[in-house]
Amino acid sequence: MRAYVVVLLALISFSSYAQNAKPNYTLEDIWKTYSFYPRAVYGIRSMNDGENYTVLENNTIKKFKYKSGSLVNNVFSLSDIKTDLKFDVEEYSFSQDESMVLLSSDIEPIYRHSNKANYYLYNIKQKTLTELSRNGKQQLMQFSPDGKHLAFVRDNNLYVMSLSDLKEVAITNDGEKNAIINGAPDWVYEEEFSFAQAYEWAPDGQSIAYLRFDESKVKEYTMPIYEGLYPEMYSFKYPKAGEDNSKVTVHVYHLFSKSVTDIEIESDYEYIPRLVWTKSSEKLSIPVLNRLQNHLQILLANTQTGKTNVLYEEKNDTYIEIYDVLTFTDDGKNFIFCNEKTGYNHLYLYDINGQEVNAITQGNWEVVSFLGYNSKTKTVYYISTENSPTQRMLYSVGIDGTKKKCLNEKAGVNNVEFSAGYKYFINTWSSAATPTEVDLYKGSGELIRSLKDNNAMFDLLNKYNWSPKEFVSLKNDNGDDLNAWIIKPANFDPNKKYPVFMTVYGGPGNQTVMDQWEYTALWHNYLAQKGYIIFSVDNRGTDGRGYQFRRATYGKMGALEAEDQAAGAHYLQSLPYVDGQRIGIQGWSYGGYMSTLCLEKYPEIFKMAIAVAPVTNWRYYDSVYSERYLGLPDQNPQAYDANSPTNPELVKKMKGRYLLIHGSADDNVHLQNTMELSKLLIEADIDFQEMIYPNKNHGIYGGNTRLHLFRKMSQFIVNNL
DSSP states (O other): OHHHHHHHHHHHHHHHHHHHOOOOOOHHHHHTSOTTOOOOOOOOEEOTTSSEEEEEETTEEEEEETTTOOEEEEEEEGGGSOOSOOOOOOEEEEOTTSSEEEEEEEEEEOSSSOEEEEEEEEETTTTEEEEOOBTBOBEEEEEOTTSSEEEEEETTEEEEEETTTOOEEESOOOOBTTTEEESSOOHHHHHHSOOOOOEEEOTTSSEEEEEEEEOTTSOEEEEEEOOSSSOEEEEEEOOBTTSOOOEEEEEEEETTTTEEEEOOOOSOOSBOOOOEEOSSTTEEEEEEEOTTSOEEEEEEEETTTOOEEEEEEEEOSSOOOOOTTOEEOTTSSEEEEEEOTTSSOEEEEEETTSOEEEESOOSSSOEEEEEEEETTTTEEEEEESSSOTTOBEEEEEETTSOSOEEOOSSOSEEEEEEOGGGSEEEEEEEETTEEEEEEEEETTSOEEEEEEOOHHHHHHHTTSOOOOOEEEEEEOTTSOEEEEEEEOOTTOOTTSOEEEEEEEOOOTTOOSOOSSOOTHHHHHHHHHHTTOEEEEEOOTTOSSSOHHHHHTTTTSTTHHHHHHHHHHHHHHHTSTTEEEEEEEEEEETHHHHHHHHHHHHOTTTOSEEEEESOOOOGGGSBHHHHHHHHOOTTTOHHHHHTTOTTOHHHHTTOOSEEEEEEETTOSSSOHHHHHHHHHHHHHTTOOOEEEEETTOOTTOOSTTHHHHHHHHHHHHHHHHO
16 A cells, blocks of 8 residues: 555656656757847947937838837938948948938958948938948948048058048058058957057047057968868968067047147057047047056147157056046046056046046945946946946946945846936846846936847746856865856756866956856756756956956966866865766866866866867967966066966876867967867877867857857767766
């Protein structure tokens, strides 16, 4: 009788489970059909009145009211214009008076931030459409503030075009591939200082300040592009650690006199990472950095004489980050800037002589982005980590540091776009458990309405097995608290022992432990469906925790980060439901460097590792990044060699299973890194697997590539962990 009851209860339990069990989704759902990809709102432009905004949909620019969301009209619709021109509108911008629209099409990427395109001009009143790219694709086309001219870059030269007759005037004529660039940055500036435009219109539209890059002494990197009978060899200037950089100078072109003022910079500088006009068209501010990036000066240049004086100066024992904060008040008497002198990045108000007026923000948290200054209300807007290092929240504060207010109602990660005049803002929000939502708010923080949600996608996802991240904290051997998250299988049983797959980035100024919706979490859940626990920990050197935590790795990059990843693994081994002998790790780029280093330095902990596009020797990487965190290789060789995965002593220690992946056309982390490590592994008679994706860059995407890549990694994990 008892046996019958037990069997009956077991059958009932199994029947109930079978009815409630959810299916698993597939890699094809993630990387082929993108079934769970969140929707967003793209191409938003605020109109000057601050009451309306525009979006681009199917070759039509539609104007909507912020307050009601009702359609005002179509500003531009290609189908309504009588023209023989055939193209698809991919981006657009308005002239200052909103009488004309600049349209771009056939956008061709160059590097991470740069591209060239075909441009068209639409006159709203006259309803005329004019082709502008008659002499080849252009870069960085932009209206002058007075709406009378356009400026652009073509073939490394800077041009200006009069809108009255559409005639081009060459501001420079010495541009040459792999030699001289005018008005656009070289590769390393674009990648490491994160900007693509190296010219700026003066406020009155009568002059243009621009950078000239002489990269003639910079050595070239060449990589094959496998197309046709013989591969095409692509060469570009890439300064590696300790090698020659471009020589950069500042110039100002005056439209009506057609003359150029060369700006005299007496400082011992190596880099000019920005150009920022003051409110006066005769005063240009120029941030300059030395080679080690630990001495910053902001110079104030007279654009008529070329003379400069020092407006602001800062020195540091490690390095100084460049933020897009430098902003001048309308009266020209003050400017807003940031520094880390209190141990955390904060905003400050300075007078035009460079003297601090007051702190705008303060506390044991970081300002991570500056969103603007409303001169009418004397209000500053910014995103910070005040709520948590894993979150990003919007705040407003008076320029005197008073009346601070959080403008977000939901904790998580927020990205904000303000209307002109700061009356409204569009907020893109998500959390680790909630997909992206796009909502419209009043500038004071009150919700007006939702613009886009992902409820339908989330409902679909909830029909399958998946688990949200759980946030935890652990300590490293130094006693530091480390933030981490863990994903457990949907049918998690605490009485079982699970293998763990760790995912890492770990590089300076970045975080993987964030309270936000991430598409790669779907892949992590795919692995959880197969019985793995997924885990990620932010090591020392990552962002959001202040100066000491971020700069701890300076001069010894890799050492402390690997220690902290090992501490994360030790934490996992202490959990009763973790199989401590089956821990693997994977990362991309800096994360690939970290996963490789962990497998080499801690073979007793990590059973397997996957490295995608890894740096394997910082001597192979670019000058700006490597030297910022390690110094010059001839002055600090130990910093470059001790924690290099190509260090022969480290290579010999590798015991676990290893998968090495790279794109052959990676302009960022060159294939050379993988080839050098592969050679050393072979010489040491260490077995490993390797996958090279032909003609793919650092992102390794396009066509069927992502599906193939993640299937390859998934199979390797299942077979080796």
